[in-house]
Amino acid sequence: MSEPILSVKDLSVAFDTEAGRVQAVQDLSYQVRRGEALAIVGESGSGKSVSSLAVMGLLPKGAQISGDIELMGKKIFTMSDRQLSDLRGDTISMVFQDPLSALTPVYRIGDQISEVVRIHHPEVSKQKASERAIELLEAVGIPEPRRRAQQYPHEFSGGMRQRVMIAMAIANEPELIIADEPTTALDVTIQAQVMALLKSAQEMLGAATILITHDMGVVAGFADRVLVMKDSRLVETGDVEQIFYEPREQYTRDLLSAVPRIDQGADSESRSVAGSAMRTVAEVATSDDTTPREQRPTVLEVEDLHRVYPITKGAVVRRKVGEQRAVDGISFDIREGECMALVGESGCGKTTTLMEIMQLRTPQQGEIRIDGRPTGGLSRAERAKLRSEVTLVFQDPMASLDPRMPIGDILKEPMRVQGYSAQRMNERVEWLLKTVELRPEHASRYPTEFSGGQRQRVGVARALACDPKLIILDEPTSALDVTVQAGVLALLADLKTRLGVSYLFVSHDLSVVRHISDRISVMRKGRIVESGPTHQVFENPQHEYTKELLDAVPIPDPKVARTRGGTVIDAEAFQGNSHDETPSEQGSVRA
């Protein structure tokens, strides 16, 4: 075996918070070798991100660190800032977990990518560097990269921003890439493309990769070795097959059992433990079929919805040079007690659709009706009432939580609007936190003091705070480990069947979708290309794109994953245009 490129010894990290000391990582040791792909999986909040930030030397100042980290034989704790800076972005790079707020809002995407090239290769001309940025954007599957490079982060969809982060991480062909949940906001086809990109980097350059993910399918298809973490400690580590087929620890087993599998029907053939527990969730979600769909009242109707963003040029005097049709005439409806999933390509307009619904106003074009009433015609009071009944879980958990408000108050906010008593709010906050598997003392922490998954759970808890009737969820479980995800999904399923809560559920994780949703709509380029009952779409996909999507779903079984690997992750995918025959746009562009 080649020598380790990174070795972590007895790493411990702690933070001081209002509620006392938080031991984020304890006695963690591991090694990564050249050309190796290490997957770190485990409980949300178990210290995965913190430990990798420690490797980068980028923990916030308040962190107390002990132990040793050696990068290519050099101890990083003894290195100066300058020496470390020379390594970062060049020899070692990282994709952060929360990609949505990780880009500087005031610089163009292209400049931010070319910057990383120019920092380490000042000899490269500006012109060359921006060419390289465009190349990289193309490689991560962003269409029209030349125009997109000129845009600002807020004009990008969640998945697109995540891909920008990946592009920056691979720009200088580093020796070690740490990817912290790099594909949470990506649809499966793009995910496959990105994973293949990482894989090829690993294979061609002998780079090592640390992949932190909750997606066991990705782990199965990508990793050589797996490291399982729970509660700030290492649980077990081993080859991917060993972990999947012969897990030694109970936690690993539990973890795998909670993995949702798209191929749940055929589970008996798989030797993997993955997915066993999720079957119960699916049963709850779909059993209890009381009234037929047609007889239940319609909660949400969207008819011919359009949303167009102008494309402008010029910093000072703005000129409209075209329009970006983010949502281009979509229609669907949701009945009471129904979960409708919206899946589709990254950047196809899902978030935009949800935002349009949440505005409770007349959209640019088309109509949105809630409970049969057009949102445009609501009175003030009606709108206020609806606000408590329709809630949203944002795609970017960090950005949707006020950084200067402790979690407790964030959760209380919707309840305050409804005039709950202080006593009741306190009780409920405690219950909500427990429900999403956080602790009551977390209430006094600020959003920045949480792990990605924990923040996402806060977002979900907030949406549940006031007994809503319609919950709109934008990738609510992308950052959750599978056990917690199973819990959240079970909770949602339970609320649906017993209380008739309806959901509009956006997710890239088709396995999750399959488990929870009743109906499914597949979106692409601002339009719905296919929709129907979940089982129907899964079993008998009609549209080409749906088929492609289903094929690309990673299977949490290393053997299955490898056999499938060849078909989807083909070499062409790296070139960035395998899915788009025309070099056009998700959502069409009209000048």
Added chain:
Amino acid sequence: SKDTGQGGGSGGDSGNDSVAADALDINAKDRGDLGEGGVLRLTNNAFPANWNRYSLDGNETNTAQMCDGVLYPLLVVSNEKGEISANEAWAKRIELTSEDPQVMEVELQPDMKWSDGTPIDYKSIENVFTVMSGKKKGYNISSSEGYNLVEKVEQGSSDLIAKISFKSTYADWMGLAGVLPDSAVESPQAFNEGYVSEPKVTAGPFKVGKIDTANKTVLLERDDNWWGEKPPLDQVLFTTIEDPSAAATSFQNGQLDAIEPSVPAVYSVVKPLVGKGNSLRKSAGPEWSHITLNGSKGRPLEDVKVRQAVFRAIDRQEVFLSVNSTMPYPKDFPPLGNHILMPNQDGYKDNSGDLGKHDVDAAKKLLEEAGYTFEGEEATKDGKQLELTYVYNDGSKTNEAVVPVVEEALKAVGIKMKVQKVPPTDLFSKYISQGDYDLTLFGYTGGVLLSGNDGVWKQKGESNYAKVGSKEIDDLVGKASAEIDEAKRLDLVNELDAKLWEIAGLIPLWQSYSFWVQNDDLANFGARGFKDLDWTLVGYVKGSDKLKG
């Protein structure tokens, strides 16, 4: 003119050497002791608006400083006592040839020329009298006073002599003598605007080198065409510096050769430089400060007894010190005892009597006489305490210092004092001329000439802000200004002053001193009192560093 009290004036612990009242302190030297050359750098606080001294805009002290006897002929000069006589550099004689009817004759020196080549002769004198008579339309003259009493101007026995006959007698006749070039009076346009940007035609020891209106500097150079005694200085630079402390810093920095520190803030900055190449020069000057009491009908001070009570309540020495304790006034500097004459003028008498003496009991007694009773510490009438309003202008350091002194003094005799600080431009227009005040402090320049001040004393006088007076006073004012005999006139003035004390409208406080801090070597320049400078003598002594480069 009125000085609203921006400046202070006098008094101090550092100057214990008493200066004789009429002494000058100008480092007087003979021409032979002076070296040739050098630059004198001075400052003023306003830039000339018009270089025509006879125009309304040009009648201003800063302009006068740069022009009279420097660029233009100055026919009449004052000595240290304020006595005026013909200036022999330009005028041979100025005298009355007849007293009734009054006729004066002016004779110029021969062979004098304006810088445009025209001779300075009878015509030049006539120009002044014609224009200033106020009879010619369109000429913005400063004032026709005196000139309007002239019957006719004729050429005398030579073309250098002018004979001026008056319609009625006029005491300040000598001050009327002057010359103007023909070009300055050829049209109203020429008179009003010809001299706005520069002195077009000059006839003095200096001429204009460079005038910079934007930066407000004036550089004068020795005029080689000057016929008189050659002035020692090569150049004189006037820089307008409006802020007194900026001027002090400038002097400290060596950018000025002399400075007149009128307020403690300036004096304390330049004081350490005295003895290090610079000297302090001081003399009594023509300015004096006073408190005006408003005796209008319906005001609390209407009753002369109450006004007299205020006179006696206020300790004038204390008031003086509160403003001037750090200025280098002579020790035991006495308060001013005359409304019209200054101590260094002939005929000065202290007419204050008892009214000038601080006496709380006497003040209380006067109040009782006026019908006030004392309830505890308060002087009351009809159950109301006597309350006076002291009005002053914002930014006046003098008033700020004086207010507490006066308030305490009045409190001691049971009078309550209200203080009102008002915008500078409002002080006169909205308060003093409207009679909306009881007490206020400002300064007068007790001019060399009495005339013109009569408006302050006459019952109906425009500037009689105290609104007190009597027929007797009016008559005395009239008589004094018409009296040509100097000794008699001074008697009349003192008689008038005694009346003014009695009527108790104005409390004279102190005569301001003029202080100069200037280069040791600078001669014939400095604290000059009433005396006019002789620019052909201003210079540096032989061997001075200032003469080199």
Added chain:
Amino acid sequence: MARFISIRVLTYVILVFLATSFAYLLAASLMHPEDVLYPPAAPKPVPEATAQAYMNARNINPDVPLFQRYANWLGGLVRGDFGVTTGTNKEMRPVLTVLSERIPISLRLVVLGTVIGTVVGVVVGMVTAVRRRSIGDRSATLLSFVLVSLPTPVVILVVQQINQAIQNRTGYGLPAINPVNPLLHGWDAFVYESKALVMPTIVLAVLAAASYSRYMKVTTLDVLGSDYLRTARAKGLTRGKAMNRHGLRMALIPMGQYFAFAIGAAFTGSLFVELMFNWQGVGRYVISAISMADINGTAAVVLYTGVLTLLSATLADFLQGLLDPRIR
């Protein structure tokens, strides 16, 4: 776009017109230039006719109805004539001439100081935020608060005295006041003028830096914990460079407003600096116009500063858009 600009210009014209008319009417009804021209206490009152003629020439005759005077003034304004000055010195120069003479002086004086002050303030603010609680931070904080606690004239005098002390000790010093020295010519004059600029520039820079650094410090503190800075660091930027390229830009966004107005203010000069260094700029003209009851001067200055303020406001909006693409 054209519509947007024309609406804005129109609003501004209305605003300026309102403010200026208001200023004129207020000034004309409140001020008494006649008292300043012919002080009631003057020993020699001028003939009534002369005074009337004088006041008519200046359009300040209180006997003429206010609206008549206003109309005269407006009429002049339309023709680009701002009237003439008034004051104790009876100078009757066109206000426009005076202003155009003084604006360059103010600009020459203020621009350099403002620019240096801004840059120093931004740098100091940023460094003190990053090196929080260091000796440097503490002393910069202390110094800046002492500076804002002193009246400007005192700051100026202290700087001048320091210069004086140096000059007394070493023999070398800077000219304390006055922008020019008419006694010098050519190169010497230029050297003098450059030296004369040093101290006012120091004062202006120090004062501007004192308050800018405070604002800059807090805006920097606000961005220090942000994720994008972490990204910048992960790219391989050193602490300082990450701060300069990413933190600074974000921290500057709210400062844009202040910068824009500082630029506007440069054209109106700085009263105390002009007064105490004896520069004949616009700043002291404003005060002297008001204290001399100079109606035309006051109204013209209000017009001038009004236009400048609105230009600054436009610049501020422009800067905000430039600095922050999100709100375009």
Added chain:
Amino acid sequence: MTNPSDLRGADDAATLQIESDHRANAVLEGLPPSEAEPPAGDARSLESIGRGELLRRRFLRNPSAVTGMVIVLLLILAAIFAPMLYQYGPFERDLRNALTGPTQFHWFGVDENGYDVFARTMVGLRISLVIGAGTALLTTLLALLVGTIAGYVSYKGRWGAFVDGALVNLINLFLVIPGLLLLMLFSPVLQQASWLWMIPLLAVFSWMLTARVLRAMTQQLVRTEYVEASRFMGVNPVVTIVRHIIPNIASWIIIDTTLGVSAAILGETGLSFIGFGIQYPNVSLGTVLQGYNISAPWTWIPPAAVLAALVISVNLMGEALRDALDPTSGSSRV
């Protein structure tokens, strides 16, 4: 949206809570237990900490907050008691010692009018404390009101743009309006008025620039998802501004208020131009400072030092408050 099987008939969340408590939930039973739960008592006490309490604790823990408070307290005490105990009054003249430096009798020396500098500084501090604090707070309040409202509505369609435009023009109007002239108009009234009126007067002419900055900052914030989120929850805009926007622009507000204290104290003397300054027999720090004599440093250093101490202590508290509000303080990323 009516649901016959709605368990929330009583509108009681407790029902829902019990029903869906995950121990009572069959689906979740099989799942691994969540992380070890801390002792219940501990959790209870912590859970009730709201934002206010949290802020208070974070604030008080900061040593600079304590230092700042101690200094302010000392200054207040000095302002109250020093003039009572000290042997000279603010207008007692000691002309014999005019312009002399500090001695055991005159602690801070004597100015050129013979006044005791210490006595005047302490008496001046009384009024200046009120004016400084009052004006700074009022200015901030005005700026906050106009700035945040304009910034908040600017993003809300045609109507919002109109209101924003109107408010911005209001700001502009105040910027171009000749304040001094206006004050001169009212000066006869003002001269009769109590000096406390100085607070609104100073405030009304100094809020504009801050308002513009706050508007710009608010404009950025209304576009953030968390403000959007609170709108989606139906939170009233005013509450949103108070709860989300103000804490996130607090840094600027705090420093602006801090600097406003000294600006007001020094600016107060400017009002005397219209006859409405602090007048005899009152003294303010501003008037004491105004009597500076540069060659006698004791005439201006003590009042300036007291003012600086006040501003610095306010700043210390302000920075501590800022740190208490900002969870990333002390955990800088660079």
